Amino acid sequence: MVAKSVTIDFEKDWGSRIDSNYAISHITDKILEIFDTHNAKGTFFISSEIIPKHNSFVKLISNSGHEIASHGHHHTFNYDEKSRGNLYEEMKTSKNLLEDLIQKPVIGFRTPAFKRNRYSDEILEELGFKYDSSTAKIKLKGRYKPMQYANSKVLKYIAISSIYNRYPAGIKWINLFGLKLTGGEPYIIYGHPFDFLSIKNVIRLYDRNKIPLHILLYYISRRGNILKTLTKCVDNSTTIESFLSQKGKE
Ligand SMILES: [Zn+2]
Numbered sequence: 505m506v507a508k509s510v511t512i513d514f515e516k517d518w519g520s521r522i523d524s525n526y527a528i529s530h531i532t533d534k535i536l537e538i539f540d541t542h543n544a545k546g547t548f549f550i551s552s553e554i555i556p557k558h559n560s561f562v563k564l565i566s567n568s569g570h571e572i573a574s575h576g577h578h579h580t581f582n583y584d585e586k587s588r589g590n591l592y593e594e595m596k597t598s599k600n601l602l603e604d605l606i607q608k609p610v611i612g613f614r615t616p617a618f619k620r621n622r623y624s625d626e627i628l629e630e631l632g633f634k635y636d637s638s639t640a641k642i643k644l645k646g647r648y649k650p651m652q653y654a655n656s657k658v659l660k661y662i663a664i665s666s667i668y669n670r671y672p673a674g675i676k677w678i679n680l681f682g683l684k685l686t687g688g689e690p691y692i693i694y695g696h697p698f699d700f701l702s703i704k705n706v707i708r709l710y711d712r713n714k715i716p717l718h719i720l721l722y723y724i725s726r727r728g729n730i731l732k733t734l735t736k737c738v739d740n741s742t743t744i745e746s747f748l749s750q751k752g753k754e
Contacts (some may be wrong), residue, residue: 507690510544510734510741511637511664514558514697515551515579522719523709527698530705532561534731535697536568542739547745549575549614549637552601564682566606573612573637574598576634579647584619584652592627599631604626612662612744614638635660635748640673640688642666649718662744665691675699677732679726686726690747700730 512535517524539546548565550572555562562731566572576583577598583591595613602610615624620638628636636654641663654661665673669686675695685691695728706715 506740507747508685508741509690510539510737510749511573511660511690511692511694511744511746512546512696513549513551513575514554514562515575515616515692516553522698522706522722524696524698525554526705526709526717527696527701528554528558528561528720531697531700532565534713535700535734536565536570538731538734539570539738539741540568542735542738542741544741545570545743545746546738546741547571547573547612547637547743549573549612550602551575551579551616552577552598553579555601555605557678561593562602563604566608569689571612572602572606572608572610572743573614573744574602574633576616577601579616581617581619583615583624584621586621586623587626588623591621591623592630595627595631597613599633608705611635612637614706620652620654622653624653625659629656629658633659635662637662637664637744637746639694640664640666642670642672660748662690662692663687664694675730675733675737676726678737679728683733690744692744695734700734702729718730727734 548570577594609636613633613636615638618639618663636659666687667673667684667687671677673693676699
């Protein structure tokens with residue numbers, strides 16, 4: 505069977521995107537239902553700063569058999585520039601808050617905005633993480649870089665796959681160009697709750713005349729019902745954690 509993992513990043517609002525809190529509240533149940541219908545599991549990278557608002561969703565995801573991993577504490581875009589002390593605090597806070605909530609070890613990390621730091625590896629090792637999923641198998645100007653500072657012999661590096669060797673395997677790209685995963689196994693797909701909002705949800709969020717153009721374009725550039733794209737993606741999906749433990753037994 506193909507090793508594949510659908511990963512979803514839960515994070516707070518950021519610049520060019522829509523209200524993430526709204527998206528988490530409105531779409532998490534639907535995402536979980538799609539996984540359930542296909543008896544599939546996924547890995548959910550959570551920015552722990554959302555816990556006060558969304559702890560029930562994080563618990564629900566974990567109790568449904570999916571893996572909870574860390575997406576840092578704050579979802580800021582400067583993880584590459586953080587001092588060692590500051591980065592350590594972010595990662596430690598996130599791991600502790602998530603583990604306290606779900607009562608299970610958190611072994612995976614994905615840095616916000618693909619920004620790895622020269623200290624990422626040593627801190628991940630110190631805190632007992634087992635893998636890092638912070639880059640893509642493809643370069644895309646301004647966004648995705650080749651893996652930086654990746655020299656650990658302890659950590660596994662789980663990069664996001666590409667489609668047609670051209671685009672990162674984000675749900676929205678797959679929605680546009682099809683599920684043509686490349687770059688070798690394990691195939692890692694990623695998305696966010698806000699990717700799945702319907703255009704009706706988006707209009708409801710804004711005064712009809714005040715939807716920012718880039719947000720409108722983001723949503724109208726999708727093809728059909730993007731939840732159907734997720735349905736295609738989750739087939740055979742498992743958590744990264746279970747993929748790694750299978751691999752360890754081979
Ligand atoms: Zn993120």
